Amino acid sequence: MLLRKVQDFGRLSSVLALVVCVIQPATVTVQDPTAELKFSSANASSISPYVPQRLLSPGWDQVPSVVTCAQRTVSTFPESRGFLYNSTSHLCTPLLWLQGQGAANATAVKSHEGKLYLVNDVCPLDFQLLEYGIRGQLTCVQDHTSSHTYLEATAICNASQSYLVAVKTAEKLALVRAVSGGKDRWVGLDDIVEEGNLVWQIDGANMTEEERTAIFPSHEPNDMRGNEDCVQFRQHTQMLNDKSCAVRHGFICEVSLPGSA
Ligand SMILES: *[C@@H]1O[C@H](CO)[C@@H](O)[C@H](O)[C@H]1NC(C)=O
Ligand SMILES: *[C@@H]1O[C@H](CO)[C@@H](O)[C@H](O)[C@H]1NC(C)=O
Numbered sequence: 001m002l003l004r005k006v007q008d009f010g011r012l013s014s015v016l017a018l019v020v021c022v023i024q025p026a027t028v029t030v031q032d033p034t035a036e037l038k039f040s041s042a043n044a045s046s047i048s049p050y051v052p053q054r055l056l057s058p059g060w061d062q063v064p065s066v067v068t069c070a071q072r073t074v075s076t077f078p079e080s081r082g083f084l085y086n087s088t089s090h091l092c093t094p095l096l097w098l099q100g101q102g103a104a105n106a107t108a109v110k111s112h113e114g115k116l117y118l119v120n121d122v123c124p125l126d127f128q129l130l131e132y133g134i135r136g137q138l139t140c141v142q143d144h145t146s147s148h149t150y151l152e153a154t155a156i157c158n159a160s161q162s163y164l165v166a167v168k169t170a171e172k173l174a175l176v177r178a179v180s181g182g183k184d185r186w187v188g189l190d191d192i193v194e195e196g197n198l199v200w201q202i203d204g205a206n207m208t209e210e211e212r213t214a215i216f217p218s219h220e221p222n223d224m225r226g227n228e229d230c231v232q233f234r235q236h237t238q239m240l241n242d243k244s245c246a247v248r249h250g251f252i253c254e255v256s257l258p259g260s261a
C-alpha cells in the first residue's frame with residue numbers, strides 16, 4: 001500500500017477583496033493504494049496573495065477520501081491548483097487560484113467549507129511556489145547564492161531534477177530579478193553546442209527573436225572575445241547577458257509548471 005503524505009495548509013480565511021491564507025500547518029498521512037497523485041508541500045506564504053475561486057458550486061462532489069477528492073479535482077479540472085475537502089461531510093470543492101484582475105471577481109472561499117489542500121501544480125520540497133506575470137503564472141524555483149560555474153550550477157539543479165531557470169519573457173525576467181534580489185545569477189540558456197545558437201536548457205528549444213528582445217538589452221548577446229556561451233541575469237543591467245561559462249556566481253533552479261516560461 002502506498003503511503004501518501006498530504007500537506008494540510010489549514011483553513012482559508014477571506015479578508016476583503018484580497019484573500020489572505022491563514023496557515024496552520026499540519027501533516028496528514030493518507031493511505032490509498034491507487035493514488036497516482038503527488039501531493040507535496042509548498043511555501044504556503046507564497047500563495048497568500050491568491051484569491052481562491054471555486055470551479056463549481058460548494059460541495060461539488062461527495063467523495064470518500066481526500067485522495068479521491070484530489071483525483072476527481074485533477075481529472076475534471078486540469079487547471080485546478082487545489083481543493084477544499086471536508087472530512088465530516090465528505091464534500092469536495094475544486095479551486096483555482098487567481099490574482100490580479102480576475103481576483104476582483106473571485107468568490108471568496110469560506111473556511112467552514114473544509115480544509116485547504118494543494119494539488120497538481122505544486123513544487124518539490126525546497127522549491128518555492130511563486131506567481132508572476134499578469135495572468136498569475138506559477139512556477140517552482142530555488143535561488144542559490146553560492147558561487148558556481150554554469151556547468152556546476154546545471155549539475156546542482158539536475159541533482160534535484162530541475163534545470164537552470166528558463167527566462168523566455170519579460171515577466172519571467174521580473175521574477176528572476178525579484179528572486180535573486182537583482183544579483184548575478186545563471187539562467188538556463190547557452191550556445192555551448194553551436195556558437196550563436198542559444199538553446200533553452202529546459203526544453204532544448206532555440207531562443208526566438210521575440211524572446212531575445214524581451215530579455216536582453218539591445219547590445220547583447222555579444223559573445224565578447226568569442227568566449228561568452230552561457231547566459232546570466234546580470235546585476236549591472238537587470239537583464240540577461242552572455243558570459244564566460246567559467247565565471248562563478250549564484251544561480252536559480254526551476255521545476256517549471258504548465259504555462260510557465
Ligand atoms: C516562505 O518563503 C518566504 C520568502 O522566501 C520566507 O521568508 C519564509 O520564511 C518561508 N516560509 C516557510 C514556512 O518556509
Ligand atoms: C469582472 O466582472 C466585471 C463585471 O461583471 C466584468 O466586466 C469583467 O470583465 C470581469 N473581469 C474578469 C477578469 O473576469
Ligand SMILES: *[C@@H]1O[C@H](CO)[C@@H](O)[C@H](O)[C@H]1NC(C)=O
Binds near residue numbers: 086087111114
Ligand atoms: C464540514 O461539514 C460539517 C457538516 O456539514 C460542518 O459541521 C463543518 O463545519 C464543515 N467544515 C469543516 C471544516 O469540517
Ligand SMILES: *[C@@H]1O[C@H](CO)[C@@H](O)[C@H](O)[C@H]1NC(C)=O
Binds near residue numbers: 157158159162
Ligand atoms: C539530469 O541528468 C541526467 C543524466 O545526464 C539526465 O538523464 C536527466 O534527464 C537530467 N534531468 C534533469 C531534470 O535535468
Ligand SMILES: *[C@@H]1O[C@H](CO)[C@@H](O)[C@H](O)[C@H]1NC(C)=O
Binds near residue numbers: 204206
Ligand atoms: C535551432 O537552430 C539551429 C540553427 O539555426 C537549427 O539547425 C536547429 O534545427 C534548430 N532547432 C530547433 C529545435 O528548431
Ligand SMILES: [Ca+2]
Binds near residue numbers: 191242
Ligand atoms: Ca557564444
Ligand SMILES: [Ca+2]
Binds near residue numbers: 223243
Ligand atoms: Ca555579453
